[in-house]
């Protein structure tokens with residue numbers, strides 16, 4: 547079976563959905579610190595899925611898992627992933643994201659499992675020297691989150707040399723959208739991400755949406771990001787895992803759309819898609835935010851044969867569907 551660490555989280559759960567639809571046998575491992583048991587319950591009812599609650603920082607948890615199940619490969623999502631929080635609490639990021647991954651890799655080696663797809667990030671590039679950013683761009687992170695993911699990329703190279711552990715590192719840009727049927731969705735507590743925050747302000751107009759910084763060196767002064775739909779991203783994970791099975795070699799791919807949108811442009815698109823005015827204010831810059839990040843995705847298109855299909859508008863619509871669903875209701879009115 548295929549082990550999905552962090553499978554109860556946002557990107558992990560949407561990838562599980564894709565894998566279920568492609569008849570994979572799935573084992574979700576998650577500590578439920580950021581993931582949700584409701585998401586797991588939904589996934590358990592949809593296919594051949596098992597769930598084990600556990601923590602990568604606890605070697606016993608992960609060792610028991612590999613002793614109890616016949617695991618053939620791993621897609622590793624489990625991590626803390628908030629840029630600003632990582633600036634304020636770096637130890638949390640280094641211990642969980644690096645030490646937790648070392649426990650996972652060592653356990654994989656002990657159990658002779660040598661294929662892993664890893665959630666890396668464009669935050670490993672830092673402030674870009676050029677855009678669009680390709681995989682050869684120098685990696686010079688400007689926040690602990692980016693450093694923690696870069697460290698894991700280096701560790702995976704070392705494990706390849708030492709033990710022939712093969713890894714595909716997927717460097718995501720910004721991820722958006724939710725399951726089109728509204729079964730699972732983008733659900734963070736607290737919510738810090740752009741599109742869910744705009745939608746929360748659209749649903750609850752007493753909650754003004756804050757733009758963090760309008761004095762960046764970009765087309766309209768707000769930060770530019772590359773928003774890739776989570777279902778497209780999920781598909782890329784399946785293709786990457788199948789590539790790893792076929793080719794058995796370590797590699798790295800950027801995953802985005804190739805297009806940059808500013809915070810103001812995303813906000814305007816939300817107003818248009820939702821057909822309403824949303825309360826908004828300009829605030830101070832947020833710590834750790836680079837001005838402009840968007841991807842060159844030629845490599846993923848060429849080698850993985852991956853093509854992002856869904857638009858920003860579709861991501862906003864499906865996020866709105868999720869936010870306004872019953873599962874989210876209790877959070878909307880707080």
Ligand code: UFG
Pocket residue numbers: 627628629667668669718719720721738739740741743744755756757758759769770771809832835839
């Ligand atoms: N933003 C706002 N107001 C908000 C929320 C966000 O103006 O209420 C701005 C941010 O300052 C930033 C942009 O919108 O300029 C995107 O912010 P997000 O929080 O949605 O996403 P980040 O770019 O900070 O981070 C996300 C993931 C990281 C990943 C990164 C890659 O959380 O894990 O994308 O760019 F590394």
